[in-house]
Amino acid sequence: MEWAPTPFPFDRLAALRAEGPVHRVHVPGSGDAWLVVTRDAVRAALTDPRLRNDIRHSAGWESDGGHAVGRNMLQSDPPHHTRLRRLVAGHFTPGRIAALRPRIEAVARGLLDRMPEAGPADLVDGYALPLPVTVICDLLGVPAEDREDFHTWSNELVTPTGAEAAAASAAALTGYLTGLIARKARTPDGTLLAGLAAPDASYGLSPEEQLGMAFLLLVAGHETTVNLISATVLGLLTHPDQLALLRARPELAGAAVEESLRLHSPVHAGAFRFAAEPLELAGTRVAAGDAVLVSLAAASRDPLAFPDPDRFDLTRRPQGHLGFGHGVHHCLGAPLARxxxxxxxxxxxxxxxxxxLDADPEALTWRAGTLLRGLTALPVRLGPHTPPSGPPGADPEGSPIRP
Structure with a gap:
């Protein structure tokens, strides 16, 4: 079966899930793979130590395809992955993110200040995108004047428009990050990237690992959150009863985010995994070297785990959804994204x-790749403006969006 994710693949995933937990598919540009679509089978695959993230376990491996930027945690397995993750995990704990929350609020208020008080606006370009870009670039230390280029390269790599464009973006981003890491090593400024670049035994990263860590944290630190914010707002605007419930009970904002993670799956699928040895997965024989693609979107709409799974319900309390993955590769930045x-x-x-909403929901366009899914734009009508109640918003300097 040909598997090329469409903007709305949920009906296809439901049909596959009804037939069984594992299916043989062909992924354009990547080759044949086993697609895993039920929640229990996905959880099992994500915790099976015989399924490895390192592409060198692939039967057809010859090279990384020319698009890799360093070596990062997503491409690694324990114990190498464990060492890399431990080096930066302390920067993304709930406590550290709580301390960062005032900065997040200031950036969000600043973006809202720059939007029109009423009338039409694109919520992706004006809000959902520049908020996480600004925060992660602040955290790592990407200069304000470079952020627009950074996002352009990142966007091409996560949802490529073509092989040549992806290769060009990979080369450009590699060159940029290599130079930035070198500057941080010469002139430390207290940012996370400067810490990674320091010749310090507490990090001890090779140049390739420094490059891969910077790439993964910067790209993963904003791409999925853009999709999450815009999809959550769309879900509310297309479900007036749930929007009314949230307005009556603002404390349900976190629940709205969790339900959106489950229902809309900003990360459509996990990274490819490869069988290091023959194994059986949910009753299917997987040969050594075979690729396995786990569908987080399908798992999070499995009716055996989530009754009436296509319904957007803020009172659901969707414990066990797989919006941030599962196992040792569970999203490091989940507290920041939330x-x-x-x-x-x-x-x-x-x-x-x-x-x-200022558009027909069916007419909205989505970025749809093998791994990520998100709106390209979200036209809204802002309506009457309520003066801000908090402190003045910070100017989100370096936002890739020009007012």
């Missing part, structure tokens, strides 16, 4: 109580 999305949602609805 904080950014919750802050973005609360402040947006507070500032614009009459917020409404």
């Amino acid at each position: 904080a950014e999305a919750t802050v973005a949602l609360n402040l947006l609805l507070e500032r614009h109580p009459a917020l409404a």
Whole structure:
């Protein structure tokens, strides 16, 4: 079966899930793979030590295809992965993210200040995108004047428009990050990237690992959150009863984010895994070297785990959804993404109580690749403007969006 994710693949995933947990598919540009679509089978695959993330376990491996930027955690397995993750995990704990929350709120308020008080706006370009870009670039130390180029390269790599364009973006981003790491090593500035670049025994990263870590943290640190914020707002605007519930009970903003993670799956599928030895996965024989693709989107809509799974319900409490993955590769930045999305949602609805969709939902376009899924734009009508209640917003300097 040919597997090329469409903007709305959920009906296809449901049909496959009804037939069984594992299916043989052909992924354009990547070759044949086993697609895993039920929640229990996905969880099993994500915790099976015989399924490795390192592409060198692939039967057809010859090279990385020319698009890799260093060596990072997503391409690694324990114990190498464990060492890399431990080096940066302390920067993404709930406590550290709680301390960062005032900065997130200030950036969000600044973006809202720059949007029109009423009338039409694109919520992706004006809000959902620049918020996480600004925060992660602040954290790692990407200069303000470079952020627009960085996002352009990142966007091409996660949802490529073609092999040549992806290769060009990989080369450009590699060159940029190599130079930036070298500058941080010469002139430390207290940012996370400067710490990674320091010739310090506490990190001890090779140049290739420094490059891969910078790439993964920067790209993963914003791409999925853009999709999460915009999809959560769309879900609310297309479900007036749930929007009314949230307005009546603002404390449900976190629940709205969790339900959106489950229902809309900003990370459509996990990274490819490769069988290091023959194994059986949910009753299917997988040969050594075979590729396995786990569908987080299908798992999070499995009716055996989530009754009435296609319904957007803020009261669901969807414990066990796989929006951030599972196992040792569970998303390191999950606390940051949750904080950014919750802050973005609360402040947006507070500032614009009459917020409404300004397009036919069926006419919206989505970025759809093998791994990620997100809106390219979200046209909204902002309606009457409510003066901000908090401190003045910070100018989100370096946002890739020009007012």
